[in-house]
Structure formats: structure tokens, C-alpha cells
């Protein structure tokens with residue numbers, strides 16, 4: 001009979017395969033190929049539901065972690081009609097071999113997802129290209145996560161903008177709040193990129209979403225959509241986090257004078273925005289793959305909130321699913337799950353009834369469970385350690401599951417494995433993509449002289465996983481994947 005350790009090792013391999021399938025399904029080239037068609041006169045988007053004439057030249061500009069491969073595929077599809085392409089991507093982005101004969105020019109910048117002089121210069125080159133377009137030209141703008149740092153033209157000194165962003169980010173601001181402030185400090189965000197383009201040019205923007213719910217105004221700070229934020233919202237956000245005194249004066253002055261570039265501008269009449277890929281597509285692919293072996297189900301695509309709350313949600317989900325699978329109908333666990341899920345998914349919470357039906361079905365068929373979710377939790381960084389939200393979540397889930405197993409005998413009857421990973425392959429300022437979590441991790445770590453709670457409290461999840469020996473590593477390192485549709489969580493529960 002296999003030990004828990006061996007079973008876990010097998011489950012980890014399986015989970016990585018599921019993750020790989022998810023990421024593959026949102027590869028920029030696949031996504032663009034499924035969206036665009038060109039027949040030498042017209043460009044069609046989304047099953048031909050929109051068609052654009054191409055009388056002049058076609059230009060491509062892009063910014064974000066996934067846009068290089070998007071641009072290469074657009075060039076393929078345009079079949080020699082691309083006049084010029086220019087993309088701003090993170091340092092170290094892998095270049096496809098076909099780039100040698102390409103008209104796509106690649107610029108790198110924004111180390112660790114923080115705007116730098118390079119990304120500002122690259123942005124100048126992008127706006128320079130836009131300014132050269134003539135009235136019959138067609139412009140395709142490629143946008144993906146990380147775009148805010150890679151398309152950066154601040155109205156305040158760059159280091160002041162970086163400081164403002166860091167203060168809000170480590171204070172726990174959501175990406176919408178963060179980008180609302182960024183938009184108010186920019187010459188290109190919040191719709192302003194369109195101001196650089198000839199007003200008679202047709203503009204198509206193709207967007208790979210990395211924000212929960214795909215809000216166009218937030219993804220990469222909405223450079224191609226009207227900004228309907230009330231003028232006083234950005235400074236209000238700074239005040240809500242009590243940061244007015246810590247912010248540079250230039251930032252406070254700019255936010256106090258803010259005027260959003262909104263939907264009343266005729267500039268947007270010839271601009272069309274399309275979300276062509278998101279977290280839901282990735283999760284669907286994972287479910288399809290895992291359904292061959294397990295009862296696979298979608299929990300939610302909208303997880304957000306503090307990682308500590310998200311970890312409690314997962315431990316409540318495991319407790320409820322294990323009890324249900326074992327044949328107990330525990331009203332208290334169900335109510336508890338509804339409450340914790342509403343704190344991380346929004347008021348309506350996850351669909352507990354549908355989860356219940358799936359678990360009962362799996363139990364009657366004797367199949368294991370594979371639960372998939374997506375979203376983007378937040379970490380309030382208070383410690384001095386190194387980590388990312390996926391690694392910290394996996395560590396916190398391990399601690400919560402360990403504690404739950406000590407309280408609840410039912411959990412001893414199941415193998416439970418959790419994985420959290422960023423689809424871009426990079427979790428926070430580390431070289432890891434994510435990590436595994438499971439109930440036995442804490443005891444194993446303590447026996448090696450590592451106390452996971454101390455690491456969590458110091459936001460040092462990377463430090464922990466780098467020292468922890470599980471007979472291999474529980475850290476996943478795969479490098480930049482070239483895509484970005486937020487984080488994925490994979491939970492496997494199997495009766496022993």
C-alpha cells in the first residue's frame with residue numbers, strides 16, 4: 001500500500017498537468033487564432049460578427065506580459081499586410097524563432113512589474129508610432145496584464161509614481177483602486193492613449209484580461225476606453241488608505257486637480273475593445289482535462305480578498321466536501337462555507353448547492369474531486385520576507401488544513417492537495433510561479449526545524465518553500481509563460 005507521501009507525489013504531478021492544460025488554453029497565439037480572420041480585404045473579429053475594411057496600412061502596438069506572441073500571431077494572420085508592429089514586454093520575455101523575419105519590434109522594460117526609465121522610453125516610441133498613422137490606417141492595440149507598468153508616461157516624476165503605487169499596493173488596494181490612481185497620473189492610461197491616434201483611424205483593441213470580471217477600465221489601466229471615474233475618486237482612494245501624508249506632494253497635487261478623460265469624447269467613436277481571453281477559458285480547459293479522471297468542477301472565477309480569508313475559505317470548503325463525501329449532511333459546515341465564500345467571492349458567494357450536488361455525485365461514483373477556481377487575492381505585505389500571493393496562499397492553506405485535520409477526524413480519511421499558481425509563471429517579486437499546500441506540510445516542516453507560521457507572519461513564503469524539503473520541492477518554477485489571466489487554484493480531494 002502506498003504511503004500518504006507517495007500518493008501526494010502522484011497527485012502533485014497530476015495537478016501540474018491540469019495547470020499546464022489551463023495555461024496552454026490561454027496561450028496568446030491560440031487565443032488570437034481563435035479570434036481573428038483576414039481575407040485580404042477585411043479583418044473579421046470573433047466568429048466574423050465584426051468586419052473591418054483595410055484600405056490603408058495596418059499597424060500593431062502592444063504592451064503587457066502576453067503581447068509579444070499575440071503580435072506574432074496577428075502578423076501571421078495579416079499575411080504580409082502588417083506595416084509595422086511595436087510591443088513593450090517584460091525583461092526576459094522569451095522570443096519566438098519566427099521573430100527573425102518579423103515586422104514586430106520588441107522592447108523590454110519594467111523589471112519586477114515596476115515601471116522604469118526603459119518602460120517610459122518604450123511608451124514614447126509607442127506614442128510616436130501612433131502619431132504617424134494616417135486616416136485610412138487600421139490600428140490593432142494588443143493589451144494584457146502587466147500593461148500598466150509597460151505603458152507608462154507619468155505626469156509626475158517617475159519615482160513619485162512608483163512610490164504612490166507601492167504604498168497603495170502594499171496597503172492592500174485592489175487592482176481597480178490602484179489603477180484608478182495610476183490613470184489620474186498618466187498621459188496614456190484611462191483612455192488617453194487614443195488621443196495620440198488620428199481621429200479617423202479605426203482602432204481595434206484585443207484584450208487578454210487579468211482582472212476579475214474583465215472590467216475594461218481596469219485592465220492595464222484602460223488605455224483605450226473612456227475613463228468614467230469621478231474626478232475626486234483617486235484622491236478619495238488615497239485617503240481611504242490613510243496615505244495622504246505618506247504620498248509625494250507631486251502626486252497629491254496631481255490627484256487634487258484630476259480630470260478624467262471620459263466617454264463624452266468623440267475620440268472613442270472609432271474604437272472597439274474586445275476581451276479575447278480570460279481566466280474562465282483557462283479554468284474550462286482544466287475542467288475538461290481533469291474530468292477524464294476525476295469529478296471536476298468550477299468553484300468560481302472571481303476569488304479576491306485577503307489571502308488569509310481565502311485560505312479559511314479553502315479549509316471550510318475541504319471540511320464541507322469531506323464530510324459530505326463521507327455521507328454526513330452537516331448544516332453547520334454548509335452555513336459556514338456560505339459565509340466564508342461570500343467574504344472572498346462577493347455577496348452571493350459560491351454556488352454551494354451546485355457544489356453539493358457534484359460532491360454527492362462523486363461520492364456515489366467513488367471518484368475523487370478536482371475543484372478549480374480563479375481570481376486574484378491580495379496580500380498586505382507587512383513583513384520583510386520574500387514571497388508572492390500564490391505561495392503565501394498555499395502556505396496558509398497548509399496551516400489551515402493541518403489545524404482542521406487535528407480537529408476533525410473525517411479529514412484523515414482523505415488525501416488533500418492544493419495548488420496556487422500565477423498563469424504568467426511569476427508570483428510576486430520571485431522566480432516561482434506558485435506552490436503546493438497540504439495538511440501534513442506543517443508537521444513535516446516542524447520536523448525540519450522550520451516553523452511555517454513564522455514565515456507567513458514575515459511574508460516570507462518564498463523563503464519557506466526554498467528551505468523546505470518534501471523529498472523534492474513544493475515550489476513550481478517555470479519562468480514567464482507568455483500569458484496572464486490571473487491566478488489559478490486547483491484542489492484535489494481523494495478518499496484514501
Ligand SMILES: Nc1ncnc2c1ncn2[C@@H]1O[C@H](COP(=O)(O)OP(=O)(O)OP(=O)(O)O)[C@@H](O)[C@H]1O
Nearest residue numbers: 113145146379381385386387388389392427428459
Ligand atoms: N513578500 C511577499 N509576500 C507575499 N506577497 C507579496 C510579497 N511581496 C509582494 N507580494 C504581492 O505580489 C503582488 C505583486 O506581484 P506581481 O507583480 O506578480 O503582481 P500581479 O498582480 O501578478 O501583476 P500584474 O497583474 O500586473 O500582472 C502583490 O499582490 C503583492 O501584495
Ligand SMILES: O=C(O)[C@H](O)CO
Nearest residue numbers: 145146147148219220
Ligand atoms: O497591468 C495592470 O494594470 C494589471 O496587470 C491589471 O491589468
